[in-house]
Amino acid sequence: MRVGLFVTCLVDLMRPSVGFAAIELLEAAGCAVYVPPTQTCCGQPGYNSGDRAAARALAEKVLAEFEDCEYLVAPSGSCAGMIKTHYPELFDDAPALRARVERLAARVHELTDFLANVARLARVPGGFRGRITYHDSCSGLRELGVKGQPRALLARMPGLELVEMGDCEQCCGFGGTFSVKFGEISGAIAERKCRAIEASGADAVVLGDLGCMLNIEGRLRRRGNETTKVLHVAEVLAGKSGR
Amino acid sequence: MQVQSLHFKRRAHEALGNATLQSNLEKFGAGGLALLRARAVEAYGRDAFERLRDAGAEIRDRSLADLDTLIERFEREATARGATVLFARTGEEARDLVLEICRRHRLTKAVKSKSMLSEEAGLNEALAAAGVTPVETDLGEYIIQLAHEAPSHIIAPAVHKSKDEVADLFASTHAKPRKTDIPAMTREAREALRAHFLEADLGISGGNFLVAETGSGAIVTNEGNGRMVTTLPRVHVCITGIEKVIPTLEDFATLMRLLPRSATGQPISNYVSLFTGPKRPGDRDGPEHMYFVLVDGGRTNLVGTDMEEMLRCIRCGACMNHCPVYKTVGGHAYGWVYPGPMGSVLTPAYVGLENALDLPHASTLCNQCGVVCPVKIPLPELLRKLREKQVDRGLRPWTERAGLRLWAWAALHPRVYAFGTWWAARYLRFMGGGAKRIRKLPFAGGWTVSRDFPAPEGKTFRELYRKRRGA
Numbered sequence: 001m002r003v004g005l006f007v008t009c010l011v012d013l014m015r016p017s018v019g020f021a022a023i024e025l026l027e028a029a030g031c032a033v034y035v036p037p038t039q040t041c042c043g044q045p046g047y048n049s050g051d052r053a054a055a056r057a058l059a060e061k062v063l064a065e066f067e068d069c070e071y072l073v074a075p076s077g078s079c080a081g082m083i084k085t086h087y088p089e090l091f092d093d094a095p096a097l098r099a100r101v102e103r104l105a106a107r108v109h110e111l112t113d114f115l116a117n118v119a120r121l122a123r124v125p126g127g128f129r130g131r132i133t134y135h136d137s138c139s140g141l142r143e144l145g146v147k148g149q150p151r152a153l154l155a156r157m158p159g160l161e162l163v164e165m166g167d168c169e170q171c172c173g174f175g176g177t178f179s180v181k182f183g184e185i186s187g188a189i190a191e192r193k194c195r196a197i198e199a200s201g202a203d204a205v206v207l208g209d210l211g212c213m214l215n216i217e218g219r220l221r222r223r224g225n226e227t228t229k230v231l232h233v234a235e236v237l238a239g240k241s242g243r
Numbered sequence: 244m245q246v247q248s249l250h251f252k253r254r255a256h257e258a259l260g261n262a263t264l265q266s267n268l269e270k271f272g273a274g275g276l277a278l279l280r281a282r283a284v285e286a287y288g289r290d291a292f293e294r295l296r297d298a299g300a301e302i303r304d305r306s307l308a309d310l311d312t313l314i315e316r317f318e319r320e321a322t323a324r325g326a327t328v329l330f331a332r333t334g335e336e337a338r339d340l341v342l343e344i345c346r347r348h349r350l351t352k353a354v355k356s357k358s359m360l361s362e363e364a365g366l367n368e369a370l371a372a373a374g375v376t377p378v379e380t381d382l383g384e385y386i387i388q389l390a391h392e393a394p395s396h397i398i399a400p401a402v403h404k405s406k407d408e409v410a411d412l413f414a415s416t417h418a419k420p421r422k423t424d425i426p427a428m429t430r431e432a433r434e435a436l437r438a439h440f441l442e443a444d445l446g447i448s449g450g451n452f453l454v455a456e457t458g459s460g461a462i463v464t465n466e467g468n469g470r471m472v473t474t475l476p477r478v479h480v481c482i483t484g485i486e487k488v489i490p491t492l493e494d495f496a497t498l499m500r501l502l503p504r505s506a507t508g509q510p511i512s513n514y515v516s517l518f519t520g521p522k523r524p525g526d527r528d529g530p531e532h533m534y535f536v537l538v539d540g541g542r543t544n545l546v547g548t549d550m551e552e553m554l555r556c557i558r559c560g561a562c563m564n565h566c567p568v569y570k571t572v573g574g575h576a577y578g579w580v581y582p583g584p585m586g587s588v589l590t591p592a593y594v595g596l597e598n599a600l601d602l603p604h605a606s607t608l609c610n611q612c613g614v615v616c617p618v619k620i621p622l623p624e625l626l627r628k629l630r631e632k633q634v635d636r637g638l639r640p641w642t643e644r645a646g647l648r649l650w651a652w653a654a655l656h657p658r659v660y661a662f663g664t665w666w667a668a669r670y671l672r673f674m675g676g677g678a679k680r681i682r683k684l685p686f687a688g689g690w691t692v693s694r695d696f697p698a699p700e701g702k703t704f705r706e707l708y709r710k711r712r713g714a
Contacts (some may be wrong), residue, residue: 057655188693
């Protein structure tokens with residue numbers, strides 16, 4: 001299976017290790033991983049800020065980069081959701097392009113969804129000891145139905161215990177540019193998420209999106225919590241969560 | 244009501260600094276209406292409820308597609324049954340019509356059941372100025388009228404108040420010993436309201452639906468006050484938006500399976516009132532005169548546009564009950580009549596994009612609102628469309644526009660982008676220091692107002708990957 005990895009701009013800049021963990025997992029599932037070198041961003045910042053033209057230009061770029069792959073996989077529900085559920089509508093006035101985009105969209109998966117449901121990863125390579133709680137990121141959950149997939153994969157790691165936090169489906173307050181435009185509100189929403197995480201008694205909160213990750217980690221540390229780890233699900237599954 | 248939506252940020256800041264409000268909001272968020280809805284949906288069956296949502300959306304779309312003929316039919320049927328149907332282009336016109344009705348029938352005291360349109364029209368202030376005393380009879384509305392405040396939620400208008408605050412308010416108004424036992428407080432309010440019901444010569448209600456085939460108005464209440472308002476006084480005025488019209492009683496029955504469950508988690512509200520014309524000869528009760536004041540107030544501007552789906556709204560409040568932003572800042576921050584996600588779409592749509600610049604952006608687009616909306620309004624999509632309209636009309640700050648243009652240009656030029664991120668990864672890593680976190684972020688200070696920014700690992704994925712492939 002030739003799988004194109006959409007690294008995402010935040011993984012590229014902030015947490016390259018998550019990208020390498022994703023490659024490892026995909027290879028463990030028997031995929032030939034292709035990483036288009038020219039990839040940058042899915043266009044979501046423009047799309048959500050009302051700049052449709054910019055979003056569309058980037059969508060065309062992603063289409064050109066990944067059209068030849070059997071699948072496009074991203075370690076992010078947000079970016080995968082953008083490509084899968086929002087790209088087609090950007091091409092309402094260009095039926096030929098829209099058809100190509102729809103063909104690509106049909107082959108787009110969030111990483112854990114792909115590993116659990118498409119590639120059917122036989123053995124989870126990583127090991128983890130401790131209690132974790134899982135934060136469901138909004139786009140992954142509500143656009144792509146990512147809910148059971150990461151939990152099913154994590155459940156196959158013997159030393160790992162999953163405890164659910166209260167309101168695990170509640171937004172962490174990130175919201176892309178919202179987090180900067182409305183920093184105070186965003187931080188207050190994150191504060192509630194952090195309290196739910198702490199109340200769960202978990203050693204680590206695990207999630208599938210860099211935006212939520214930076215938001216939750218940033219708020220935990222600001223409020224003086226130096227111990228609760230914030231980990232991407234790919235790092236945990238690949239056994240790269242020592243950071 | 245005066246539009247204060249331009250000041251969303253300031254008002255949100257004040258809300259976040261108000262400890263009592265924060266504690267009240269937290270209680271609301273933790274065990275409030277969202278939880279009750281979830282239980283009701285579970286009891287109904289999730290799949291069945293999804294089908295019900297489809298049916299609800301279909302009814303509302305069908306109604307809106309035929310809005311003009313349905314309104315005409317409603318007018319015909321209501322008139323045939325003895326009611327008077329009046330139309331208002333704006334809230335002000337609606338207010339004037341109600342004042343004219345008061346003059347015609349020499350009315351001096353109005354009891355009111357919940358109506359958000361009355362807030363749009365600023366009706367209470369106008370009535371009082373014209374010598375007609377308005378008394379809100381929905382318990383929540385009664386509370387905020389005593390406190391001289393506006394509703395902070397469309398179905399739970401006093402949700403921002405704690406029991407203690409209400410106890411103080413009642414003690415000072417009712418001149419009775421302060422009580423904190425909720426049933427006792429409710430009884431006290433009922434006793435105070437009873438006299439008003441008996442004295443009033445005008446009853447003003449809102450309207451949840453207008454049924455075209457019978458010319459009936461419908462309201463949904465839990466306290467019975469709506470029943471009193473629409474039957475006791477000698478004149479009844481139902482004031483509502485023209486978009487509330489639906490074709491048949493059958494459609495009404497379907498929507499009534501959705502509305503209370505979505506709003507309060509009830510299979511049915513305690514009272515469902517359908518009012519059809521004034522008292523007929525031989526009827527034992529009912530008003531002598533009945534009016535419908537149907538208000539446009541910006542609604543027809545949405546018909547046939549890419550915002551039309553918003554007019555499906557049946558005012559259940561589920562979107563705000565599930566909104567992380569609403570649950571954090573409360574309803575008053577939004578600065579006009581309608582708060583939460585539906586308000587962030589309706590306010591700019593009704594009062595002008597330029598008068599509510601922040602509202603379309605005051606959302607994380609988490610889509611909790613979209614998945615609970617009983618008539619499947621794609622709220623995040625509509626907020627996004629409003630953002631696009633702001634950009635098209637040049638209403639965004641130039642710094643934001645320039646930043647986005649620069650980002651988009653770089654993202655389209657991979658070499659430029661690679662250089663930019665190469666530099667940023669190192670610069671931010673350096674800024675992060677030993678603790679690997681940044682306390683104050685340059686160019687994005689909003690982020691570090693209330694949280695740290697975790698530093699990047701120091702090199703970009705693309706350079707590490709190329710090195711690895713080369714090795």
